[in-house]
Every structure is written in structure tokens, then in C-alpha cells.
Amino acid sequence: MPYSDKVLDHYSNPRNVGSLDKSDPHVGTGIVGAPECGDVMKLQIRVNPETNVIEDARFKTFGCGSAIASSSLATEWMKGRTVEQAMQIRNTDIVEELALPPVKIHCSVLAEDAIKAAIEDLRQKAGTGTSGAESGERQAVSR
Amino acid sequence: METLPVKTCWYCRQAAGADSLCAECGRLQPLERDADYFRIFRLERKLSLDAAALEPKFHEFARRFHPDHYRMGLPRERLIALENASRLNQAYRTLRDPFDRSAYLLELEEGRGLDGKDSPPQELFEEILEVQELLDEYAAVGEAGGTPAFPGGVEEAGGAALRPVLEERRIALQKAQDDRARRLTGDVFAAWDRLPDGDPGGLARAEVLRSIRRILGERAYLRRVLHRLREALGEA
Numbered sequence A: 001m002p003y004s005d006k007v008l009d010h011y012s013n014p015r016n017v018g019s020l021d022k023s024d025p026h027v028g029t030g031i032v033g034a035p036e037c038g039d040v041m042k043l044q045i046r047v048n049p050e051t052n053v054i055e056d057a058r059f060k061t062f063g064c065g066s067a068i069a070s071s072s073l074a075t076e077w078m079k080g081r082t083v084e085q086a087m088q089i090r091n092t093d094i095v096e097e098l099a100l101p102p103v104k105i106h107c108s109v110l111a112e113d114a115i116k117a118a119i120e121d122l123r124q125k126a127g128t129g130t131s132g133a134e135s136g137e138r139q140a141v142s143r
Numbered sequence B: 001m002e003t004l005p006v007k008t009c010w011y012c013r014q015a016a017g018a019d020s021l022c023a024e025c026g027r028l029q030p031l032e033r034d035a036d037y038f039r040i041f042r043l044e045r046k047l048s049l050d051a052a053a054l055e056p057k058f059h060e061f062a063r064r065f066h067p068d069h070y071r072m073g074l075p076r077e078r079l080i081a082l083e084n085a086s087r088l089n090q091a092y093r094t095l096r097d098p099f100d101r102s103a104y105l106l107e108l109e110e111g112r113g114l115d116g117k118d119s120p121p122q123e124l125f126e127e128i129l130e131v132q133e134l135l136d137e138y139a140a141v142g143e144a145g146g147t148p149a150f151p152g153g154v155e156e157a158g159g160a161a162l163r164p165v166l167e168e169r170r171i172a173l174q175k176a177q178d179d180r181a182r183r184l185t186g187d188v189f190a191a192w193d194r195l196p197d198g199d200p201g202g203l204a205r206a207e208v209l210r211s212i213r214r215i216l217g218e219r220a221y222l223r224r225v226l227h228r229l230r231e232a233l234g235e236a
Helices: A005-012 A065-078 A083-087 A091-098 A102-126 A131-142 B051-065 B075-096 B098-110 B122-144 B155-194 B203-232
Strands: A027-034 A039-047 A054-062 B015-017
Touching: A005 A065, A005 A091, A027 A102, A027 B122, A039 A065, A039 A083, A039 A102, A039 B122, A054 A065, A054 B122, A054 B203, A065 A091, A065 A102, A083 A102, A091 A102, B051 B075, B075 B098, B098 B155, B098 B203, B122 B155, B122 B203, B155 B203
Parallel strands: none
Antiparallel strands: A027 A039, A039 A054
């Protein structure tokens, strides 16, 4: 199946590859995976504690071209947004932007999961405690 | 061995018996609509299953359902033969493989297979991302090799140093993969098969299912990364 131009662009010229300091209190790290295909995605954001704006975002992805493109796009979109705005990014937005075919939709789901996991990590570090409700919700989904 | 409930024959309306052919008129009967794969083979829902013993049973059923036998039969009978054969094939392919069999058990018991909604193996993820970095480096070296800067090719460009590192990772990850397979088909299968019947919400049961889910998940990641490593090392 041919990749769309946008996927190819992100794949051959990925934005924001790399790592941020995991121990930095203003850095949130999310590592997620999809056992169906074996893809693993790490997404990190650094947030300005004054403005709540995401100043930097980095990713590392083990996976296919669509997974790499999805995470690359996610970091691009997150930069400059507030955490609350980033939380609104949906996998369907990624599917649309990259013109992902149905068999690759799970790559965009993984990217959305990674965004949420990174934000969740940040909130846990800050101790603002939305974690209880969030993990409860996730357990409900998994059951 | 389970006994199947007595059904009414779709053709003669008599009690068809438990066999796939009606005891009264001999017409082929459909498999129970909601029979799971274990039940199709008239097996208990156990994991330690002898794949060698499954095969003759499969051939026996497959012969019985073979659509060729029903070429002269009623249209409905031909359709039943086709549907039975197709479900039988699916059941056999799933049950004969210990990993597919385990994943199928998760679906039966918990209504969902492997789907990433489980607590992810973070350490393994870190390791996989490290391997990804090494692979990127190795690929970059591969591209640099043979260029004017490194006329000696990949080896000279640094590939000679990286290759054994990747080789080492491959061996370690393969071992991790083998260990998990052994644990699943050994201890975990035995633990499942030892569970008493009739305790669907039991703690021990939930614990075994969780182990199966974790091992199958990790195996999926390991399989993928091993494939990539073999590809890169030219062993695929």
C-alpha cells in the first residue's frame, strides 16, 4: 500500500526525534505500545510551568512509517500549545492529516495514547492528582 | 469428553443425537451455533493440548464435512457442510498453535484478545527503543560506507564495531523470547489446567489469565524487534 506524501515526508524527514531529561520535573514522558503489531512509541514534552505551554516535544518510535509519521506529527502539533489544548488532539485528526488507510489507524491511536500518557506523567509529577480518576477510567476500559 | 445436547434434526424433525449425522435420517447437522473451538473438537477448555492428537481428529471431522460428499445432497445440506468445514478449519488453525490457542482463550474468558489496554512492559519498551537507536546508527553507517569518506564500506565506517553489539542484542532478546514461550507452555498452561471448574470469577483464574496476557503481549513486541534485528543483520 503506498504511503501518502505527508507520511513519506514525516518518515524521511521526521521532526523532533530524540529525548528530553526524564527526571526534569517539567518533562512528561509517555511510553506506549501496541501488542497487535509490536510498535513502541515514546513521547516527551517539556512544559513551561508559568504558562502551561508545551515548549518542546520529542519522540522515539519503533514501528512502521505510519507510526513514525503519527508521532512526528503529534510532536509538531503539541509544540506551542497548552497542555489542555494538546489533550484535545484526537487520533482522527492525525488520520485525516496523514490520510492514513484503515489498516494504519491503530498507529494514530498509539500516538494519541502517547500524548495522554506523557501529560498524565507530567500531572503525576506535579501532584495535581487527576491521576486517580484517569487510571480508574483506563481500567474500566480495559475490563 | 463433553456430550453435546440432543438437537432436533433440521430435516426429519427427530432427535438427531450428538453426532454430526442425524441418528434417524443420516443427514448432516450444523455445528452448534455458539460452540467455541474447544467444543467443536469436543475438548475441555484446557491449554495443555496435544497438537499431534488434534490432527487425526481434525482429519476425521474434515472428511465428514467435506462438501464433495454432499454434491448430490440437498442445497441446505451442502451449505451446512461448507459452513461446518470452514469453522472446523478455523478452530484447528487456532487450537494447534499454543500462542494462538492462548490468545483465543483470553477472548473466550474475558471477551477481548491482545489490544494494548494492559499495563505495558516499560522495561522492555526501553530496551526496544535502545535497539531502535542502534539500528538507526547501523543504517546510517551503512549509507556512509562506500562513500569517498569511507571507501572501505560499512566495516570501515563503524559497522565492524556495531555489528557484534547488534548480534549480542539479538541473542539476548531471542533468549528472552524463548524463556517466555517455555514459561507459558509450561507453568502457566499447567496452572490454568489445574483450576477447578465452575469458578469463573476466581482470583486464581484472573491471575493466570493476567500472566497469559502479559506473556503474549511481551512476545508480540519481542517478535517484532527480533524480526527487525534479523533483517538488519541479513539473517531474515
